[in-house]
Amino acid sequence: MSQLYAAGDDVHATARHEESHLDSSPVLSVCDLEVQFPTPLGLVRALNGVTFDVPRGKVLGIVGESGCGKSVTARAVLQIIEKPGRITGGSITLRGESETTEITGLGPDSKRMRALRGSEIAMIFQEPMSSLNPVYTIGAQIAEAVLIHQTPDRDEALRRAVDMLRQVGMPHPEAAAASYPHQLSGGMRQRAMIAMALSCNPTLLIADEPTTALDVTTEAQILELIRNLRDRAGMSIMFITHSMGVVAQLCDEVIVMYLGRIVERGSVDDLFYDAKHPYTRALLRSIPRIGGNRKAPLEVIEGSVPDPHHRLAGCPFHPGCPKAIPGRCDTTVPAPSTAGPGHTVQCHLYQADEIGHPERAENV
Numbered sequence: 057m058s059q060l061y062a063a064g065d066d067v068h069a070t071a072r073h074e075e076s077h078l079d080s081s082p083v084l085s086v087c088d089l090e091v092q093f094p095t096p097l098g099l100v101r102a103l104n105g106v107t108f109d110v111p112r113g114k115v116l117g118i119v120g121e122s123g124c125g126k127s128v129t130a131r132a133v134l135q136i137i138e139k140p141g142r143i144t145g146g147s148i149t150l151r152g153e154s155e156t157t158e159i160t161g162l163g164p165d166s167k168r169m170r171a172l173r174g175s176e177i178a179m180i181f182q183e184p185m186s187s188l189n190p191v192y193t194i195g196a197q198i199a200e201a202v203l204i205h206q207t208p209d210r211d212e213a214l215r216r217a218v219d220m221l222r223q224v225g226m227p228h229p230e231a232a233a234a235s236y237p238h239q240l241s242g243g244m245r246q247r248a249m250i251a252m253a254l255s256c257n258p259t260l261l262i263a264d265e266p267t268t269a270l271d272v273t274t275e276a277q278i279l280e281l282i283r284n285l286r287d288r289a290g291m292s293i294m295f296i297t298h299s300m301g302v303v304a305q306l307c308d309e310v311i312v313m314y315l316g317r318i319v320e321r322g323s324v325d326d327l328f329y330d331a332k333h334p335y336t337r338a339l340l341r342s343i344p345r346i347g348g349n350r351k352a353p354l355e356v357i358e359g360s361v362p363d364p365h366h367r368l369a370g371c372p373f374h375p376g377c378p379k380a381i382p383g384r385c386d387t388t389v390p391a392p393s394t395a396g397p398g399h400t401v402q403c404h405l406y407q408a409d410e411i412g413h414p415e416r417a418e419n420v
């Protein structure tokens with residue numbers, strides 16, 4: 057992966073990084089991130105102190121119901137939050153191939169931030185047409201990205217575009233390169249968008265629900281493609297989904313979000329076999345299981361996600377939580393506690409007990 061830009065106006069925000077740290081250090085560290093949207097109805101606190109790492113060469117899944125802050129987290133990393141929303145606290149650190157960048161130290165429109173987008177961090181969306189221009193051929197669009205970030209040679213850029221399309225499994229890459237977006241199927245458009253995202257060999261790929269609009273067969277093919285990117289190219293991937301099924305198929309580690317906070321983090325096995333937070337458990341019970349009783353109704357997660365305009369005291373899940381402790385869960389935000397190696401949970405049921413229920417965590 058190459059560093060193809062000059063540090064330019066934001067040189068103060070970057071620092072050389074020791075090569076030896078790279079293998080074990082997370083590619084991205086997000087610490088105590090806060091994002092707010094002032095709206096006519098009041099302030100929306102979209103993220104309330106979100107902290108996580110994206111491990112190098114792994115897929116981190118971000119899962120949670122609609123409105124919990126998954127997309128805002130992704131957009132914050134690229135500093136493309138819709139105005140008047142803005143980052144109001146915390147830090148985002150990218151450890152690239154040759155240098156470390158404090159993203160939150162960069163202006164959203166700065167030269168360095170613009171260079172980061174696409175070249176070091178690429179994002180793919182649910183709807184490929186939001187990234188593809190309908191009036192240019194697929195090949196021209198991928199070549200344009202290569203021309204901006206990698207080579208000034210137009211023929212070489214076009215060759216690389218066709219090669220990228222081949223690598224993402226496009227059946228007839230030359231013909232696809234000569235096609236306009238509307239001439240391709242949804243799955244093929246998604247492959248084209250992934251080819252465009254990968255054409256600059258980014259350090260981090262962010263995928264925001266890229267398979268939600270696809271049929272199950274095409275979804276399986278795209279998930280396989282993303283798995284290959286991790287396994288063969290060692291790419292680090294942040295994968296946003298509302299589907300625990302997709303998490304099980306694709307992710308190495310997972311964070312579970314609820315109302316702008318992370319409630320649990322662990323490996324896929326931690327979450328599927330040893331989930332701690334009542335919200336994670338409810339999410340798991342709300343999906344069908346192979347071999348389960350087909351007549352048994354799926355569980356519904358109690359209560360709707362609270363209105364983000366109202367500041368809720370305590371744990372964000374307490375209004376719908378069957379295990380909520382009155383006087384505690386509705387007053388105090390729980391701190392993260394360790395549930396095992398790499399497994400953390402933010403829930404009063406697992407806190408060192410200050411209120412006289414030493415047996416509580418065993419009985420959840």
Ligand SMILES: Nc1ncnc2c1ncn2[C@@H]1O[C@H](COP(=O)(O)OP(=O)(O)OP(=O)(O)O)[C@@H](O)[C@H]1O
Nearest residue numbers: 093100102121122123124125126127128129138364
């Ligand atoms: N432009 C905006 N103006 C006001 N509030 C916004 C805006 N964009 C997002 N939000 C709010 O930020 C919160 C988090 O939204 P976000 O889109 O990140 O959720 P999400 O988990 O990605 O949901 P989904 O799965 O539906 O995409 C929500 O309360 C949402 O209403």
